[in-house]
Amino acid sequence: MFRTALKKVDVDQVRRFITAEYLMLLAVGLSSLLIFFFIDIADDVMEGDTLEADMAIMNLFRVPGDPTQVIGPPYLHEAVRDITALGSGTILALIVTIVVAVLLMVNERRGAILIVVSTISGAILSNTLKLGFSRQRPEFDTFYAEMTNSFPSGHAMLTAVTFLTLGALLARIVDSWRLRVFFFAVAIILTLGVGVSRVFLGVHYPSDVVAGWALGSAWALAWSAIAAFLQRRGII
Numbered sequence: 001m002f003r004t005a006l007k008k009v010d011v012d013q014v015r016r017f018i019t020a021e022y023l024m025l026l027a028v029g030l031s032s033l034l035i036f037f038f039i040d041i042a043d044d045v046m047e048g049d050t051l052e053a054d055m056a057i058m059n060l061f062r063v064p065g066d067p068t069q070v071i072g073p074p075y076l077h078e079a080v081r082d083i084t085a086l087g088s089g090t091i092l093a094l095i096v097t098i099v100v101a102v103l104l105m106v107n108e109r110r111g112a113i114l115i116v117v118s119t120i121s122g123a124i125l126s127n128t129l130k131l132g133f134s135r136q137r138p139e140f141d142t143f144y145a146e147m148t149n150s151f152p153s154g155h156a157m158l159t160a161v162t163f164l165t166l167g168a169l170l171a172r173i174v175d176s177w178r179l180r181v182f183f184f185a186v187a188i189i190l191t192l193g194v195g196v197s198r199v200f201l202g203v204h205y206p207s208d209v210v211a212g213w214a215l216g217s218a219w220a221l222a223w224s225a226i227a228a229f230l231q232r233r234g235i236i
Contacts (some may be wrong), residue, residue, distance in 0.1 A: 042211060058202065087159040090118065096160065119165070167187030167188075
């Protein structure tokens with residue numbers, strides 16, 4: 001009887017189930033660790049423990065003896081401004097809108113819902129935290145004006161949420177592991193590039209950016225796990 005039951009079991013289906021459950025638990029675990037890391041950074045920021053290291057790193061991007069001047073030629077400054085624009089609300093909204101439209105046209109409703117919910121909720125969380133922590137921007141004379149509070153970096157957080165979620169979606173629809181690695185690598189490079197550009201321009205402390213990366217990555221992982229959970233139960 002036992003052998004008969006085993007023959008009826010779809011081994012591939014069981015393997016897919018175990019893999020999916022494992023990946024979902026892994027996503028939840030990593031998300032939890034990143035949230036705890038964010039909380040630890042936030043605690044240090046509120047106590048002023050990060051300021052010395054923050055300033056030391058920021059001064060690496062400033063002309064020695066003249067912190068009002070950013071290092072490098074004008075074309076580098078222009079390139080960095082272009083990179084940081086990738087994390088602006090307007091650009092991210094355009095990217096999300098285009099991607100969602102494409103996903104809906106190819107009947108990828110789950111992916112469309114995931115990217116919309118994760119980015120909108122991430123933006124709300126980012127702005128709420130900025131109001132709650134009320135950390136002032138670095139006191140550098142910058143050529144890139146910002147109106148909101150400093151902690152956490154909204155650009156760093158929302159690029160992590162958006163690009164990492166998109167990377168995961170693209171990796172899910174291709175069979176080649178090389179393409180999967182490529183999509184994730186591009187997502188990570190874009191996320192890191194936008195974050196570093198914020199420090200280069202003097203509009204964020206490094207701790208703002210690291211906190212944004214941590215929370216944004218946690219948010220993307222959490223929503224991916226939630227979407228997988230709901231899909232397995234036929235809700236989406």
